[in-house]
Amino acid sequence: MNTNDSLLAALRQCLGDNGVVTDGDLAPHLIDWRKRHTGQALCLLLPRTTAQVAEVLRLCRAQGLRVFPQGGNTSVCGGSVPAETGRNVILSLARMNRIVEVNARNNSMTVEAGCVLADIHTAAAAVDRLFPLSLGAEGSCQIGGNIATNAGGTNVVRFGNTRDLILGLEVVMPDGRIWNGLRTLRKNNSGYDLKNLFIGSEGTLGVVTAATLKLFPAPRSVATALLAFDNVDAAVDEAIRLQQRFPGEVVGLELMSRSEFEISLRHGHNLRKPFAGATPAWMVLVELAAAQTDGLTEALSAALEAAYERGEMADVVIATSEQQRQDLWRIRHNVTEANTREGMGLTHDIAVPTYQVPDFLRRAGDALAARYPDATPVVVGHLGDGNMHYIAMFSHAFWAAVQDKVGFQRELSHVLYDIAAALDGTFSAEHGIGSLHVDEMRIYKDPVEIALMQQIKALFDPDGMMNPGRVLPGTGTTAADGHATH
């Protein structure tokens, strides 16, 4: 046997024959769903138990392998595919997908890391509870990946990020030690908070194998409206007022620019424009949810009609049926696919404090107009969190003619990131760093903060075996990976 054969034999000894994949089934795990990042690996590992994860990590460490954990492979930052070079293995949690316990009285659920988010929703709904994390990839993303990236989504305005929804974790350290922190306690002030260190660390410090999640009462009623504004200042003002008026009940506050709205309608199936006349400059899709069974739509209607009478908005459409509600949300949910059809969109995941959103949009619009006259600004975002997916949209023809696509994108992105940074914002609000934004970490983060992170990385993973080249500068083949975007 050559070296690789003996290595694979040892891995099969750990995981069984069907726990080590080297054939054609490996290919889909080497490329992301948007086909922008590719990597290579000796094999895909499919453990069934936490003990197997520990054993396989010890083996990988002894053999000097580089380990790339993978959940549903839905990262948009190159965070879920291995590096292009090196002795890499992919550690998939897909077979660890048991829902271990659902405890409705305790509003908690314990799951293995490979559970698909939608299956967790279903298990919660079966006991009349809500697990509020909600995002586009929920049909295929896995909770372990959500935890690793501290995923956001459309419900953050009410329920927080993934971080806020986790009661406890089980983590396997790079040296094979298992930390069992699967607690359902609401209060436990006994030492340092390790849980939050692993949440959002993108698999660079250890492997999350299980988690205990917070559940919430399932809402009894929902009210939805689409608001239209002639300028974004008015949209932000109204969002702030609605959160004051309905605290704890605003569960969605999605912003769309006219450009985004029109793109979604143009490329959608059976999507109808909900307004008569010309489309106003900005739209906000607002959704409330509440425990009481009735009166919510009436309360929202009364508040919005009064606001309309006071001239606070240009138009308002209130959903009076579930069908109308779904029609409004379909416009929002269609944007990713519609944008792909429209042209080449250079997308960003920026956040600023919500009250700074108008200033950001003005400065960003001015900068694009001055430096990139061929770009159309397209905005879709989570207004309650100040999180904007700001897109510079180019025609396919324009983009085809760009010579240095990587350099072009980088320069444009940094114009926007500079503006966000000047407004106390961030270049990565909810998607994380992956391999894509390692350079930005070096440029935009406080040097003390980066140094502390690098110290923690060196402490927990002294061999640099876990997800090298991801998240932090100087931890792997950054240069090779960072430019793999195309």
Next chain:
Amino acid sequence: MNTNDSLLAALRQCLGDNGVVTDGDLAPHLIDWRKRHTGQALCLLLPRTTAQVAEVLRLCRAQGLRVFPQGGNTSVCGGSVPAETGRNVILSLARMNRIVEVNARNNSMTVEAGCVLADIHTAAAAVDRLFPLSLGAEGSCQIGGNIATNAGGTNVVRFGNTRDLILGLEVVMPDGRIWNGLRTLRKNNSGYDLKNLFIGSEGTLGVVTAATLKLFPAPRSVATALLAFDNVDAAVDEAIRLQQRFPGEVVGLELMSRSEFEISLRHGHNLRKPFAGATPAWMVLVELAAAQTDGLTEALSAALEAAYERGEMADVVIATSEQQRQDLWRIRHNVTEANTREGMGLTHDIAVPTYQVPDFLRRAGDALAARYPDATPVVVGHLGDGNMHYIAMFSHAFWAAVQDKVGFQRELSHVLYDIAAALDGTFSAEHGIGSLHVDEMRIYKDPVEIALMQQIKALFDPDGMMNPGRVLPGTGTTAADGHATH
């Protein structure tokens, strides 16, 4: 000059003459408010700026001094007074008490660490906002201490612990590096979460000098009721039902045993028993808060009257005026002082998952009855979080006759901690570890978890200069401090 004189001169060079206290004004900082923990120190340091904190930490490090940060000195675990031996200095944040910025539109406030919690409440109320952290010591505790201990209190059931209320921190590391993490962003997925590592680390990893806090809309209405139950199972069931019925609106759920209720009434000024007839076995004080201006008390009354009709509770008193509401809360707020008058109460800060509360109380009651027949179980706690301040109450006469008071208390406490641990609970829910519970960390925590914490401590504070002997076993004069309780 002798060594201490030159050292004090160097510290005065940093902080000015009135920034270094060695005279009689030092004494109150060497003992806790319950007079159970004492320590000694060369001096009290009173920096005015973050730069001064950094400079003084560098100086202390170079001189081999041990630094004990202190806020309002309201710890109940010996966490806020220095050790009994060693070359100690106390670092007080009391002069860093500026409210730096209040931003109502952003629902955020930036404050220095020495701000008294009640002053933060006032500043929030001035712009019609709520900072929900609420606890007995709020008139004197400082936000830096609240952050260091991840303080809990009566509003956790709705708004979470201190951890959940912090958007950003500024921290000075033991080597004098300043991490400026004062962010107001709701989303920022760019690297490891350092913030939560410092929150709850009790000053052992660095000094929190400022924080950005989350604000919430000030509630427009409040509804309060006292519920009485013949058994604790019924009390827990009702608490769970109320949280289902009024999600996001239950802001208080305080449990009291009949023994605690009667002690509070017996030793209170002008406290009246709100029930006719015999006092039932368990009381729950429930409070709702909401954005709407009316209908809340009516909704709570309707829910409780229906529950009473169904036989779910033994009695119910609904506050129909602000005066009645305050009368009910005064029974709850009087317990600490009343318990002191009643006898010698050995108090614990236990949490179990809420649904396990009845099982814990039964097992704890049985164990006390069997092993400590002179003890009366007295219970007051935050039922929504499963957090019980479980008190074994002895007569002053009994306690005076106990020879080895430290050993007696330790043995009794461990009987209760064993029961909590068997029910997935904790020996320290909201008060933290301080010097008092270092032994319990060794006994009750997962060895992997302790090892990871010790690695982090050694990484951030390699000289062990920050709060030695606190939180973690093996980091200072643990043995000497751990038994300083009397």
